[in-house]
Amino acid sequence: MSVRNTAYRGNMLWIAAMIHRVSGVLLALFLPFHFLVLGLALEGEAALDGFLIWTENPLVKFAEMGLVFLLTIHLLGGLRVLVIENLPWREDHKTLATLTTSIAAVVAFVFLTRVL
């Protein structure tokens, strides 16, 4: 039997920190694929174009929206940490965290409506 002692997690600020961390890990996982695609350009126009046509697929577009969401939220999360650690203390961190997520969602949505 083990002690249950992690209920302190799950508050707004903890979730904000975890979203920042997880989005970073996911982006890092995506990075090799990004380079792979860029690498296709070296193999000639046809290879890259073939791939780009594939990305026109709505499902891929949807996945791209996820990517834009991750990028935006990770960027904003990073800015949040910079604010915490470098500017005079603010008491409205929870608002800031909510704002971060909302902005990321809006940016991702705008991206989707523009590309579909």
Added chain:
Amino acid sequence: MSNTAKHLSVSVWRGFADGHYQTFEVPRQDNQTVLDVVTWIQRNTEPSLAYRFACRVGVCGSCAMTVNGRPRWTCRTHISKVVDQDGKLELAPLANLPPIKDLVADMRPFFDKWEKAEGKFHPSKTRVDPMATISPETTKRQAADKAIECINCGVCYAACDSVRWNPAYLGPAALNRAWTLANDERDAGGPQRLKAVSANGGCHSCHSHQSCEQHCPIGLNPTESIAGLKRLTVDAYIRGELS
């Protein structure tokens, strides 16, 4: 009290790290703290139950435990705050510290890290010197005052994931103390303290999760103090004072 249970059903961690929860029935009262409940069990049902307390009024910092999965001071946590109508309560020793027995955790690593963070005063004067005059108005004194009321309860330490994931990390309370001393104009230990808090496991191991700030029963903000240390150490590094 009409629609609430007359008894509390209290699951208490028994034994050591490989222990188990044991359930006790405790009469519920209108004014009752978590510490009252533990004391009732020890006096009436289970005399061998180990727990720790001293002042019972939120000053000594010795009574912290895990209450329903999160760290709290127990002498000032009213039952109504943590128990709903079904009357269930779960108690365990503080997390991130080696358990000794039942509800008692070994606080030695906590205080060892306190020392390691240079959380002690280094006098710059002797007793024959005149007393230092410190204006309460200065930015430094105000920063120290804001963080100084720590009661060493270890609640922040138990709520910190960086402590949980990185055994070398000094933790919020020790670094918070280092910050108060870094702002104490009478203290002469500045350079060695900055070295201590910027070493491996120091302030830069804090990921600003802010759980410490969310759980400190005194309402202190170790995240802010640690952010202050981060800035101080980076400044010192740029000036070449930290090698």
